[in-house]
Amino acid sequence: xxxxxxxxxxYYYRKAKREGFRSRAAYKLIEISERFRLFKGKESVVDLxxxxxxxxxxxxxxxxxxxxxxxxxxxxxxxxxxxxxxxxRRKETLEKVRKIVERVDIVLCDASPNLSGVWSYxxxxxxxxxxxxxxxxxxxxxxxxxxxxxxxxxxxxxTFVEKVRWHFARVHIFTPKASRKESAxxxxxxxGFYHPKVLPxxxxxxxxxxxxxxxxxxxxxxxxxxxxxGAKKGERxxxxxxxxxxxxxxxxxxxxxxxxxxxx
Numbered sequence: 001x002x003x004x005x006x007x008x009x010x011y012y013y014r015k016a017k018r019e020g021f022r023s024r025a026a027y028k029l030i031e032i033s034e035r036f037r038l039f040k041g042k043e044s045v046v047d048l049x050x051x052x053x054x055x056x057x058x059x060x061x062x063x064x065x066x067x068x069x070x071x072x073x074x075x076x077x078x079x080x081x082x083x084x085x086x087x088x089r090r091k092e093t094l095e096k097v098r099k100i101v102e103r104v105d106i107v108l109c110d111a112s113p114n115l116s117g118v119w120s121y122x123x124x125x126x127x128x129x130x131x132x133x134x135x136x137x138x139x140x141x142x143x144x145x146x147x148x149x150x151x152x153x154x155x156x157x158x159t160f161v162e163k164v165r166w167h168f169a170r171v172h173i174f175t176p177k178a179s180r181k182e183s184a185x186x187x188x189x190x191x192g193f194y195h196p197k198v199l200p201x202x203x204x205x206x207x208x209x210x211x212x213x214x215x216x217x218x219x220x221x222x223x224x225x226x227x228x229x230g231a232k233k234g235e236r237x238x239x240x241x242x243x244x245x246x247x248x249x250x251x252x253x254x255x256x257x258x259x260x261x262x263x264x
Contacts, residue, residue: 012178016054022076023054025110027178028187029148030058036172036189038146039063044104046097046140048088048133049111051075059108066101089132094139103142109133109149112185123154123184130160130188137193138167147190154184164190166199169246197224198241198249208235226251 012024021027033039039062047055050069053076059067060080068082069075070093075083082100086093088111111133113125130151137147147168151157165171169192179185198204198221206219208231217231219239225248228239239251 010180021054021057022052024178026054026058028110028176029055029108031176031178032148032174032187032189033058033062035174036146036191038106038148038189043106044101045106045108046070046101046104046136048107048109048136049129050083050108053078053081055108055110056081059106065105068097068100068104070097088136094136097140104140104145105142106146106148107133107137107140109136112150112152120154123152123156126150126152127154127156127160131163134160134164134167137190141193143193143195145193147188147193149188150185151188152184153186157186161188164188166196166244167194168192169194192246194246196244196246197221198226198244200241200244202241203238203254204241204251205236205238208233208237224249228253 010024012027016024016026041063042065043063044065045059045063046068047059048070050056051071051073053069056067056069056078060078067080068084070084070086070088072087074085084093084096086096111129113122113129115122130149133149151160161171168190172189174187174189176187204221206221206226208217208219208228210218211233212218212227217228217233219226219228226239227248228237228251230253231237238254238256240254241249241251243250
C-alpha cells in the first residue's frame, strides 16, 4: 500500500501511465539515449531483464532494427519485439537469442536482484548480475557497439567499471532524472565495443624498444603498445598486464621464475 501511494505521487509514474509506457523506467532510457546518442535508427537491440517491457517499448520507437527482450518472467507481447523467456546467465538463453539475431549493436540491462534489505548483500548481487550482463554483451555485440547497465553503488562498483573499460573505448557513469532520489542506482554506459589485445593478469615476455616521456619502458605485442614501469630500453623482460585500454596496456615487471607464460 505504501508503494502504491508513493507511485501515485510520482511524476514519472503518472507520466508513464498517461503516455502508455509499462514502467517509469522508460524515461531513464529515453534520457540516456538522448544524452549519449545511443540510437540512430537502425540498431539491433537486446534488453536483458526486460520485464515488464518499458525499455523494450522505448527501443522499438527509437530503432527500426531487431529488438529482443530477455527475462525469466513472462512479458506481455509488444508489436515488433521478440521475447525470449530465459535466464541471461545461462548459455542456452544466449543461443536462443542468437537464433533470432546473430549480433547486435546495443545491449541493455535494467535488471535488479530481489532486494533483501541487507545493503552489502544486495550490492554484491547487483554486481554479480551486472557482470553476467557484461559477459552477455561481450558475446553478442558487434565491434563499436554500446552497453547500458544499471548497477548499485558500493565497494565493488569501481572494479566492475574497470572491467567495462577493458572492452569499451568510452565509459560513462550517469544517473537519470527519473531515478528515485533515495536509490543508489547508477547506469554504466559503454560505447565503442572492442576485443582487447590483452587482459589484466596475463603475462608476457617482451623486448623493450623505447622509453616513454614518463620514463616507462615501451614494448609492443605486434602493433599493440605496453608501458612497463622500471623497464629499460634494450632489455628483454617478463611483465604482467595490470591495466587495459583500447590502444595500450600498462604492465609491471615480474621477477624471473620458471613458470609458463605467453611469449611474444
